Amino acid sequence: MPNELAKWEGLKAIAITHCEDLPKVKPALFASEAVIKALKSRGDFKTMFEVSEWQANLKRQAGRFVDGIDKAKGNQYGTCHGDRFQDLGFTWTDARRWRLHAIIPQSTFDEYREKQLKQPKGPKQLFQHDLLEIGKKIERETAQIKADKENPKLDDRILVGKFQDEGSKIKDGSVHLILTDPPYEWKEGTELEELAKFANEKLMTGGAFLCYVGGTQLPFAMDAFRKYLRYWWPIACLHAGGANLMRRYGVRASWKPILMFVKEMRHDTDHIFLDRVSGGEEKAEHPWQQAEAEARYLIENLCPEDGLVIDPCLGSGTTAAAAEKLHRRWIGIEIDRETAAKATRRLNEWRQNAN
Numbered sequence: 001m002p003n004e005l006a007k008w009e010g011l012k013a014i015a016i017t018h019c020e021d022l023p024k025v026k027p028a029l030f031a032s033e034a035v036i037k038a039l040k041s042r043g044d045f046k047t048m049f050e051v052s053e054w055q056a057n058l059k060r061q062a063g064r065f066v067d068g069i070d071k072a073k074g075n076q077y078g079t080c081h082g083d084r085f086q087d088l089g090f091t092w093t094d095a096r097r098w099r100l101h102a103i104i105p106q107s108t109f110d111e112y113r114e115k116q117l118k119q120p121k122g123p124k125q126l127f128q129h130d131l132l133e134i135g136k137k138i139e140r141e142t143a144q145i146k147a148d149k150e151n152p153k154l155d156d157r158i159l160v161g162k163f164q165d166e167g168s169k170i171k172d173g174s175v176h177l178i179l180t181d182p183p184y185e186w187k188e189g190t191e192l193e194e195l196a197k198f199a200n201e202k203l204m205t206g207g208a209f210l211c212y213v214g215g216t217q218l219p220f221a222m223d224a225f226r227k228y229l230r231y232w233w234p235i236a237c238l239h240a241g242g243a244n245l246m247r248r249y250g251v252r253a254s255w256k257p258i259l260m261f262v263k264e265m266r267h268d269t270d271h272i273f274l275d276r277v278s279g280g281e282e283k284a285e286h287p288w289q290q291a292e293a294e295a296r297y298l299i300e301n302l303c304p305e306d307g308l309v310i311d312p313c314l315g316s317g318t319t320a321a322a323a324e325k326l327h328r329r330w331i332g333i334e335i336d337r338e339t340a341a342k343a344t345r346r347l348n349e350w351r352q353n354a355n
Contacts, residue, residue, distance in 0.1 A: 234259060317347060
C-alpha cells in the first residue's frame with residue numbers, strides 16, 4: 001500500500017498543458033487504476049474519490065487538446081480515421097472518450113462531482129461510464145441545436161416526434177377527420193391500438209378515422225381499431241400502376257383497403273361519397289407516399305370546410321398538402337425530422353407557386 005500511495009503522489013503532478021504531453025495520458029491512467037484498486041481493498045474511499053477526480057480532469061484536459069489537433073488537421077469531430085493518434089500512444093477510441101469528457105460544461109461536471117461527494121455512505125468515485133453518458137447527452141443536444149439552426153424552419157403545424165407523445169398538444173374532441181397511412185410493420189405490436197386510442201381521444205363525436213392498411217395488416221387493424229371506435233365502412237384504394245404480385249399468398253393485389261371508423265356515428269350521412277378512390281402513384285418524397293388526389297377526395301367529402309384534419313403519421317405531407325389546398329385546418333405529426341422538413345418544403349413550394 002505505501003508503494004501505491006507514493007505512486008499516487010507522483011501521478012498527481014501530471015497535467016496536460018500542451019500537445020506534447022498527450023503521450024503521458026494513457027500510461028498515467030493505467031497506473032492510476034492500480035492505485036484505485038489498492039485503495040478500494042483498503043476501504044479508503046476518500047482518496048479513491050480524489051484519484052477518480054484527477055482521472056476525469058486529466059481526460060478533460062486531453063480531450064481539449066485532441067479536439068484542437070483534429071480541428072487543425074480539418075478532421076470532422078467524432079469521425080473515425082483509423083489510427084491517426086497512434087504516434088501519440090493512444091487510439092481513436094481513447095480520443096473519443098476524452099473528448100466526451102471535455103465537452104461537459106464545468107457547471108455540469110461540478111454538479112456530478114458534488115453528487116458523488118455527498119453520497120450517504122461516503123464519497124463515491126467519479127465513474128467513467130457516468131461521465132461518458134453525460135458527455136453523449138451534451139453531444140446529442142449540441143448536434144440538435146446545430147441542426148435546428150441549419151435546417152429549414154418547420155411548419156408550426158408539423159409536430160416532430162411520436163404521436164403518442166406529441167398528441168397531448170392537440171385538444172381532445174377537436175378533430176373532424178384523421179387520415180393516415182401508418183407503417184406496414186405495425187401489425188402485432190401495440191402501435192395500431194395506440195393509434196385507435198389516440199383517434200378516440202382527439203376526434204369529436206361524429207368524426208371519422210380513415211386508415212390505409214395492407215392486406216396482411218387488415219385483421220390486426222380491425223381488432224385494434226374496434227376496441228376504441230365504431231366500424232363504419234371499407235374504402236377501396238385502386239392501385240394506379242396495376243396489380244402488385246403477392247407471391248407468398250398467390251394473389252395479384254389491385255387495391256388497398258382504407259378502413260373507415262367513426263366516433264359513435266358519422267356526422268353527416270346525407271352527404272354521399274363513393275367508396276373507391278384512385279389518384280395515381282406518387283413516391284417522389286417518401287417511399288410510402290400516397291397520391292394527393294386520394295387525400296383531397298377523402299378530405300373534401302369527410303371533413304367540413306371549417307374542420308380540422310390530423311395525420312399522426314404525416315410522412316412527406318400528402319394529407320397536409322391536400323388539406324391546405326382545400327382550405328381545411330390541419331396538424332401533422334412525423335417522427336423523423338428530415339421527413340418533416342421535406343413536408344415543409346413541399347408546402348412552401350406549393351404556396352410560392354399559388355402566389
